[in-house]
Amino acid sequence: MVDLIKRAKELIETSVVKVLIGYEQGTANKTRALFVEKADDADRLIFDSRCVQNLAAYVTKKEVKEKGKMAIAATLPVMRSIIQLASEFQVNDNNLLVLGITPESKLIEFANLVEVETFVHKYEIEIDARNKEMLDKLEKMTQAERWKFWMDELSPCFKCYACRAACPMCYCSRCTVDFNQPQWIPVPSHELGNLEWHIMRAIHLTGRCIDCDACYNACPLSIPINLLTKKMLADAKEHFGAYQPSLKGDHLMSTYKPDDKENFIQ
Amino acid sequence: MNIDKRLVRKDSLEKLFDILKQNSKTIYAPFSKNGKTSFMDAKSFAGISTGHIQTSESSKDIAFPRAEKILDYSKNKEGMSVKGIDFADIPEVVLWGVRPCDAIGIGELSSIFNWDYKDEIYNNRLSKVTVFGFSCNKSDEYCFCTSVGGNPGNTAGSDILFTRMGEDGDYLAEIITEKGLTVVSLAQNLFEKSETLEREKFLAEVPVRFNHEEIRKKLDKFFESKEWIEESLRCLGCGACAYVCPTCACFDIQDEAHGKKGSRVRCWDSCGFSHFTVHTSGHNPRGVQSARWRQRIMHKFSYMPERLSVYGCTGCGRCSRACPVDMNILEHLISIQEVTV
Amino acid sequence: MAEFEPKIVAFVCNWCTYAGADLTGTSRIKYASNVRIIRFPCTGRIDYMLLLKAFDEGADGIIVSGCHPNDCHYTSGNFHARRRWIMFRSLCDFTGINTERIKFSWVSAAEGAKWAAIVNATVTSIRELGPYTEYKKVAKYPEKEVTHG
Numbered sequence: 047m048v049d050l051i052k053r054a055k056e057l058i059e060t061s062v063v064k065v066l067i068g069y070e071q072g073t074a075n076k077t078r079a080l081f082v083e084k085a086d087d088a089d090r091l092i093f094d095s096r097c098v099q100n101l102a103a104y105v106t107k108k109e110v111k112e113k114g115k116m117a118i119a120a121t122l123p124v125m126r127s128i129i130q131l132a133s134e135f136q137v138n139d140n141n142l143l144v145l146g147i148t149p150e151s152k153l154i155e156f157a158n159l160v161e162v163e164t165f166v167h168k169y170e171i172e173i174d175a176r177n178k179e180m181l182d183k184l185e186k187m188t189q190a191e192r193w194k195f196w197m198d199e200l201s202p203c204f205k206c207y208a209c210r211a212a213c214p215m216c217y218c219s220r221c222t223v224d225f226n227q228p229q230w231i232p233v234p235s236h237e238l239g240n241l242e243w244h245i246m247r248a249i250h251l252t253g254r255c256i257d258c259d260a261c262y263n264a265c266p267l268s269i270p271i272n273l274l275t276k277k278m279l280a281d282a283k284e285h286f287g288a289y290q291p292s293l294k295g296d297h298l299m300s301t302y303k304p305d306d307k308e309n310f311i312q
Numbered sequence: 313m314n315i316d317k318r319l320v321r322k323d324s325l326e327k328l329f330d331i332l333k334q335n336s337k338t339i340y341a342p343f344s345k346n347g348k349t350s351f352m353d354a355k356s357f358a359g360i361s362t363g364h365i366q367t368s369e370s371s372k373d374i375a376f377p378r379a380e381k382i383l384d385y386s387k388n389k390e391g392m393s394v395k396g397i398d399f400a401d402i403p404e405v406v407l408w409g410v411r412p413c414d415a416i417g418i419g420e421l422s423s424i425f426n427w428d429y430k431d432e433i434y435n436n437r438l439s440k441v442t443v444f445g446f447s448c449n450k451s452d453e454y455c456f457c458t459s460v461g462g463n464p465g466n467t468a469g470s471d472i473l474f475t476r477m478g479e480d481g482d483y484l485a486e487i488i489t490e491k492g493l494t495v496v497s498l499a500q501n502l503f504e505k506s507e508t509l510e511r512e513k514f515l516a517e518v519p520v521r522f523n524h525e526e527i528r529k530k531l532d533k534f535f536e537s538k539e540w541i542e543e544s545l546r547c548l549g550c551g552a553c554a555y556v557c558p559t560c561a562c563f564d565i566q567d568e569a570h571g572k573k574g575s576r577v578r579c580w581d582s583c584g585f586s587h588f589t590v591h592t593s594g595h596n597p598r599g600v601q602s603a604r605w606r607q608r609i610m611h612k613f614s615y616m617p618e619r620l621s622v623y624g625c626t627g628c629g630r631c632s633r634a635c636p637v638d639m640n641i642l643e644h645l646i647s648i649q650e651v652t653v
Numbered sequence: 654m655a656e657f658e659p660k661i662v663a664f665v666c667n668w669c670t671y672a673g674a675d676l677t678g679t680s681r682i683k684y685a686s687n688v689r690i691i692r693f694p695c696t697g698r699i700d701y702m703l704l705l706k707a708f709d710e711g712a713d714g715i716i717v718s719g720c721h722p723n724d725c726h727y728t729s730g731n732f733h734a735r736r737r738w739i740m741f742r743s744l745c746d747f748t749g750i751n752t753e754r755i756k757f758s759w760v761s762a763a764e765g766a767k768w769a770a771i772v773n774a775t776v777t778s779i780r781e782l783g784p785y786t787e788y789k790k791v792a793k794y795p796e797k798e799v800t801h802g
Contacts, residue, residue, distance in 0.1 A: 072638035074453045079546040079637060099637065109545060109600055184747065193749025193787055202350060204369075204378045204580065206555045211548035212636050222702075224587050230702050233566045234379035234579040237791035242705055245748060249701060252740050264636035266552045267368060268346040274744070281743045286736075299740070302732035304722065308739050312758040312771060570710065 047093040049153040050119055053145060054088040057117055063143055064114030067104050069097040079104060083113070093119065093147060100260040102127035102214035106136050117143040123258035125166050127214040130254055130291035132159050136217060163293050170288060171257050173276050180270070181277055197237060200244060202267045205235040209247065209271055212264035215254045222246055248274035253282055253298025256291055313490065315467065319506035320474065320483040329357040331499045332406055337442075340374060341408035342367045351407070360409060362476075365452050366628055370558035371407055371414045372421055375438040378555075379579040382433060382565075386573035399436040406495070408444045413457045413628035415445045415469030417558030423620040424561040433578075442491050445470030451516040454629030456642050460524050462627055464516040471495070475511045484509045521642060522649045524613065524623055530648060531614040535606070539651060543644050544605035546637045551582030553608065553631035553639070559624045562588075583607050609644065659713040659779040661688040661772070664699045666719035668726040669761045676765030684769035685776040688716065695719065697730030701741040704755060709792045714754045714779035716771065721759040731759075753778065754785060 054066045070080035070090045077096045081104075082088045102124045104110045120128060125146055131137050139158045146154040146165060156162045173181070184192055207223075210216040223231045223243060231246055232239035247261075248271075255275040262272035282289055282298055285307070289298060320328070332339060341354040342361045348368040349361050384395045422438065425431040448455075448464035457463060467473050471492035475484045485503055487496055496503050554560040564581040568574050581588065584605075589598045598604050612624030625641070632640040665671045671692045677684060693699050696719030707715050717738070725731040738757055746752045756775050760768045 073632070073640045073643055076638045081545050103548060104546070107548075107601075109541075109602070189746065189749050189751055190787075191749070192747065196748050197791070202369075204555045206551035206582070207585070208548070208550035208552045208636050211550035220587070230706075232568060233564060234568070234577045236379050238709065239379075241748065241791060242702075242709075245705065245744060246702065248744055249741060252744075264548075264550070264552075266348075266556060266634035266636070267350070268348050270346075274747070277747045278740060278744060281740065285739055299736060300733070302729060302736050304732060306732070306735055306739065308735060310742060310752075310757055311735070311738070312756065 047091055047119075047147075047153070050093060050145065050147075051088050051091050053153070053155065054082050054091060054117070054119075055085040057143070058082060058085045058088065062115070063117040065110065066117040066119070066145075067101050067110070068119035069093055069099070069101075081110065081113075091119070093151065097121070098259075098263060100124055100127055100212065100214050100258045102131060103212055103260065105142060106131065106214070106217035111141070115141055115143065117145055119147060120144050120162075121147050122149055122166070122169060123256060124214075125162050126171070126256035126291050127258065129159065129163050129166055129293060130256060131214060131217070133291060133293050133295040133297070134254075159293060163291075167290055171279065171290070173257065173280060177273065177276055180273060181280060184273070184277075196241070196244075199269055200240040201237065203235055203240045203244070203269055204267075205233075205240065205243060206266065208264040208266060209261035212260040213251070214258075214260070215251055215256075216247075222250070244271055244274060247271070248278055251275050252278040253289060254291075255279060313488075313493075316487040316493075317506075317509050318485045318487065318496075318503035319509060320485045320502055321504070322476075322480070322482050324502040325483065326357040328499050328502050329354075329360075329408075331502075332495070335498055336404070337406045338403040339406045339408050340371070351409075354408065362409070362446075365448070365450060365455070366411055366413075366630060366633070368630070368634065369556050370417060370628070370630060371410050372417065372558050372560075374405060374407055374441055375418070375434055376421060376425070376561065376563075377437075379577055380433070381575045382578050383576045384573070385576065388572070397433065399432075402437055402440050405441045406444060407441055409446050410443055410470065411448055411628065412445055412464060412466035412468070412470065412473070413455075413462055413626040414558050415443050415473075416462050416466055417626045417628070418443065418469045420559040420616070420620075420622050420624055420626065421561055423622050424559075424616075427620060442495055443469060443471045445473040447473060447475040447511070447514075448516040448518075449476055449514055451518045452629070454632045454640075454642065455516075455518050455627065456521050456629060457627035458518045459521045459642075459645075460623050460625050460627040464518055465511055475514055477510070477514050481514075484511050518627075522645050524625075527613050527645055527648055528617050528623075530651075531610060534648065534651075535610070537651070539648065540602040540606040541600075543647075544602040544639070547584070547601050547605050547639050548637055549584050549586055549601050549604065550636070551580075551584050552634045552636065553641075554582035554584055555580055556630040556634045558626055558628060558630070559612070583611070605639070609641070609648075613645070657780060657784060659687050659776055659784070660711060661714045661716060661775060661779065662707040662712045663688050663690045663716040663718065663772075664703060664707075665690055665692060665716075665760075666696045666699075666726075666731070667692050667694050669720035669724060669759075670718040670768065672762035673760040673764045673768045676762065677768045678765075680765045682765055682769045684772045687776045687779075688772050695725065695727050695730035696734035697725075697727065699734060701737060704741075708750075708754075708785065708788045711789060711792070713782075713785045714756070714775055716756045716758065716775055718758045718760045718768075718771070721761055724761060750788070751782070751785065753782060 066082040068091045069077045072078035144156045231242045339354045340351045343352045344361045349364040425434040471489045473486040562581045566577045590596045616624040
């Protein structure tokens, strides 16, 4: 990513941005986030197929935001997250510059978020084949089998909230699970606490999740929690049309159509 | 007691398992699923993982469960009635396949639970546990037990330590404690006497990466360092590191009420969470992630040695393996060692 | 053993279904007494977490009911609610929660008879399904400690 390094240096040197968020080589063949604040540090920037962490999770992080205007090396999922965040008034053209990395690994600098949106809309959000298969398998099960599946899968969860932390859409300074008056979700990670936490997480992400799998990748126990949000994505598409994050802010769950169709209300 | 060394043939291990089962022991052993290895209630010997370097989670929840009821309460006309837990209900457990870095962690955890208040529940649970350590014959770049006073064949914390002599070889069993001896007495003939028992050459090599005493001294003057801020910028503030750690002991107390009755539950908590230290007033003394990351390191390498004379880190490397954003504790400790204060 | 009497919690809006249920009473229509009605300002206020809480506390079935589309006292509360129900119901189904135990309906202030019919039908179907033991089992705090595996 010679282009990225060069551009990062220019942006920092000319003080167009105060910090650029990109990837660097981590330990043990991992990659990780790099925050470039000095031009020299830009040399550490890398980009390859291992760089899958959704960096958009950092643009709402207090400590990063406070540094001043940010630039972000954004892959397609990151760009999608940014548009969704912008529609929720978390970022804007004044505090964020997007250096897009296309699926072909080309660098595109966007003048504003409208351009990012136009770019993002060229690509439909598609659930990958492996997970699609898994969804189909689950849908074919009986309700009791699905209950058992989820009880088994969720039982190791110790609620470290890595899924929440890694998700760019989970930026609330106080999450529903942190409330205790009322105590919506039981704090202990027993069966009920885990079930309700994951249902709550999935429903709060419905119509907002851009399907980047950051939650699953972050899970230290590899619990397939991304299936829940994928199911919501697939169902929303079926009922309300394909989801695309949009600056218009017409969010799926905060809008309606008078002729929304269902078949279960008596 | 003196450590007694015996030979356990590789085929005898399953027999030992069955004998323990016949003696109504609950056995927790590592099993692999979804590419992760975790301790589970082992119903049979088949499937117990041996090839893993380290389990994803530590074995601490055998004595310090992620969620445990500590009392039941109910309110009636006469007033409140409270019922504590019955220690007789806690099963006798054999913790099978524990790595030396987990076994030694039990001691560190115990020092926290017995610092001033002696935690009855924890101690009772632990008293029912017999630890079968299995020394390490391989390691990875996250391992650093030797830098914090441990080693791949460390006997501390285990009741019996098994070392496999060669790839497909028999086991050397070191019987370390009275508890271990009690188990051996159930299956005397499986623990054979042998003169030619060697272990060192079968152990993994884990290079010493830093000097923990030096780190401790350095940390005294390191509190205000900018390093914390730089190192923790990518930290997302989840609790993965604390929850997989064999020595992290922070917990939360929750009342789960249903009308006029309920249970009081102790469950894990983590200093990495932003709300961990929020006061009722709204003030948060650790308002930024760097302060929370600093707390994690300081607690393990400065506060615990100072107050409890033990280090709060066993070098198992789990936190670094589990971290979704590559916060590598070893890397940071080495950089602390290198920085001149 | 006495016949199983289902516990049903009904989440209803103030302006239509609650008034409808009132009409059922004033019209002297008899219906099953298994239902506990909780009144909300609008179906738009009925958080899905409340439905899960009802199951936590031992409900065997749930009725959610409000104004017919286009009749919302606040113009669009029920339209918003409908979208949420569509997604929530599908999520429940996907996680294995028995969606037959959650009935959704539109009952206007004039439909006292419909309310009685819905409650009766729900009670009958839940009685057939039996107590919601799967959920009760997880909702009751486990007697033992929770460890992995």
